[in-house]
Amino acid sequence: MERKKNYFAGPSVMPVEVLKQLSNDLVDYQGKGLSMLEASHRGGMFEDMYDECLLTLRELLGISDDYDVYFLGGGATLQFSMIPMNFLRPGTVADYIRSGTWSNKAADDAAKLGSVHYYFDGKEGGFTSLPDPKQVKPSANSSYLYLCSNETIGGIEWQDFPDTGEVPLIADMSSDIFSRPVPVDKFSMIYGGVQKNLGPAGATLIIMKKSMLERQNSNLTAYFDYKLHAKNKGLYNTPPVFSIWAVKLVLDWIKANGGTEGMLERAKLKSGLIYDVIDGSPSFFKSPVDPAVRSRMNVVFRLPSEELEAKFVEASKKEGMLGLKGHRSVGGLRASLYNALPVEDVQALAQFMKEFERTNG
Ligand SMILES: Cc1ncc(COP(=O)(O)O)c(C=O)c1O
Incomplete structure (x- = not known):
């Protein structure tokens, strides 16, 4: 499977x-x-x-x-x-x-x-x-x-x-x-x-x-x-x-897997991968939150329009990526990067985001 x-x-x-x-x-x-x-x-x-x-x-x-x-x-x-x-x-x-x-x-x-x-x-x-x-x-x-x-x-x-x-x-x-x-x-x-x-x-x-x-x-x-x-x-x-x-x-x-220190390292690495993509293209990706208190578990971000956000969710599903739609009360996009999510899956998401920007930006 x-x-x-x-x-x-x-x-x-x-x-x-x-x-x-x-x-x-x-x-x-x-x-x-x-x-x-x-x-x-x-x-x-x-x-x-x-x-x-x-x-x-x-x-x-x-x-x-x-x-x-x-x-x-x-x-x-x-x-x-x-x-x-x-x-x-x-x-x-x-x-x-x-x-x-x-x-x-x-x-x-x-x-x-x-x-x-x-x-x-x-x-x-x-x-x-x-x-x-x-x-x-x-x-x-x-x-x-x-x-x-x-x-x-x-x-x-x-x-x-x-x-x-x-x-x-x-x-x-x-x-x-x-x-x-x-x-x-x-x-x-x-x-x-x-x-x-x-x-x-x-x-x-x-x-x-x-x-x-x-x-x-x-x-x-x-x-x-x-x-x-x-x-x-x-x-x-x-x-x-x-x-x-x-x-x-x-x-x-x-x-x-290294206890809570190990989990912290993983969380820093994984969230860093996504925030780097967001910060690297501020005209396309927007993080609505104060950078000083950004979550390492739930990375929320916006695209230039709600239409593009809907397209992002649909395209990600086709790549086997689930759960990227933001909570229904706030909209936008959200990637939850909990402990058990493999680093490779976060790398894949970062890659997908860059590719989506290249083809839709
Ligand atoms: C921070 C936080 N507190 C409380 C809850 C509510 O949890 P439950 O659905 O187990 O009652 C949630 C659910 O997602 C949550 O994220």
């Missing part, structure tokens, strides 16, 4: 080695006579695999024992409401850095549950920039400061993170987690849907500082209660087992 070149924003490309291993082990997991998908999530082969998964995860991101690590269902979107339900305390505000679609959705959910303060609002500027992390200081009565490390639709990414002192810093890292080392200690909570850099949709990774649990609001129903999930290592109810199993294999793949 010839694999397509996959630039989808999520669900997205996975390492082919992992797909093969999943397929190989699907019916009979390591000779045990049953599938991982058929095993109980209590004890036995699932929990052995899960514990290994969590261990590798901690090792790769350098997560200390001050944090709980586990997976939940419900997508990253569930966290938009769980976070304020748990941590937005009455009589305080939550600071949101509104930098694009995803932080905006999170802020909208929080505003239904309490008082939200837009510490930074990128709306007027078309969500093309971020504040200087050194200048970010939360409000005096803030329950937490929230940011999205990589806006998947707008294509902007924090290059460095603020120090928020006593005020907990919470980040949605759905679309750039494991693409680089992260200073975990700066954060009280990091979370992310796994369906971009870590595996198939279904699980959401939660990394939570244990001391945060002391700040929780009370009277939460079971699934919305982080304390309950922490106590049960994410196994309070049936976890998304298939997704977690695949994440475990993807983490092994990341480890074998």
Whole structure:
């Protein structure tokens, strides 16, 4: 089979080695006579695999024992409401850095549950920039400061993170987690849907500082209660087992490919290839975002007209290149370059872009 070149924003490309291993082990997991998908999530082969998964995860991101690590269902979107339900305390505000679609959705959910303060609002500027992390200081009565490390639709990414002192810093890292080392200690909570850099949709990774649990609001129903999930290592109810199993294999793949440092090198190389084409032909390709905060995961760009953009998408499909159409809310073009996308597929895209300009410019 010839694999397509996959630039989808999520669900997205996975390492082919992992797909093969999943397929190989699907019916009979390591000779045990049953599938991982058929095993109980209590004890036995699932929990052995899960514990290994969590261990590798901690090792790769350098997560200390001050944090709980586990997976939940419900997508990253569930966290938009769980976070304020748990941590937005009455009589305080939550600071949101509104930098694009995803932080905006999170802020909208929080505003239904309490008082939200837009510490930074990128709306007027078309969500093309971020504040200087050194200048970010939360409000005096803030329950937490929230940011999205990589806006998947707008294509902007924090290059460095603020120090928020006593005020907990919470980040949605759905679309750039494991693409680089992260200073975990700066954060009280990091979370992310796994369906971009870590595996198939279904699980959401939660990394939570244990001391945060002391700040929780009370009277939460079971699934919305982080304390309950922490106590049960994410196994309070049936976890998304298939997704977690695949994440475990993807983490092994990341480890074998240089860990988060290795992923950062790959991400710099790959995004550099596309940004070089964009910057090399400013009369044809336009990057709408502040160059200082360009995403290494989701490269967004425009062509001189919407007609040419539509033609680009059609022509790319004929070359076996999928997912290059920008998000329907913003238009334009977007190449998602997640960890598992081979460097050769990015080189092929760069070549295709140059050729498209030559014949249409
Ligand atoms: C940065 C970010 N946050 C949150 C989400 C929502 O994730 P889910 O669909 O898993 O709820 C997405 C989805 O693409 C995303 O890119």
